Amino acid sequence: MATAIFICIGVLFNIFGCIGLIRLPDVYNRLQSATKCVTLGCCSILIGVAIHFGISDAFFKALFAIPIIFFSSTVAAHALIRGAYHFGAKLDKRTVKDDYKDAVK
Numbered sequence: 001m002a003t004a005i006f007i008c009i010g011v012l013f014n015i016f017g018c019i020g021l022i023r024l025p026d027v028y029n030r031l032q033s034a035t036k037c038v039t040l041g042c043c044s045i046l047i048g049v050a051i052h053f054g055i056s057d058a059f060f061k062a063l064f065a066i067p068i069i070f071f072s073s074t075v076a077a078h079a080l081i082r083g084a085y086h087f088g089a090k091l092d093k094r095t096v097k098d099d100y101k102d103a104v105k
Contacts, residue, residue: 006048013041025092027084035077042069 020033043066050062085100 003048003052006044006051010041010044010046010048013037013044017041025094027089028081028091028095031077031081031084035073039070039073 014037017034017037020037021030024030024033046062046066046069050059053059053062082100091098
């Protein structure tokens, strides 16, 4: 039962991330949506896999993959956003704050 709950939560997060890629206005919001939702979705699915298989090779592989996905996806999203800003991707007109304006030269 717990396996199904974690996997369903993970699939829902992944679906919300995909909807965010389609619906959000600019590249920065899209990357933020995709990174957060897909990271949480994949980690939830891996927790469900770990619970399902119990103490086995799959359990340890799932637990090993969770921090790798968590840290690598956030660092990759940060690098992509900085690159997009550096190459001139425009912010949406509704953007309130530009944190990179003074940081990127």
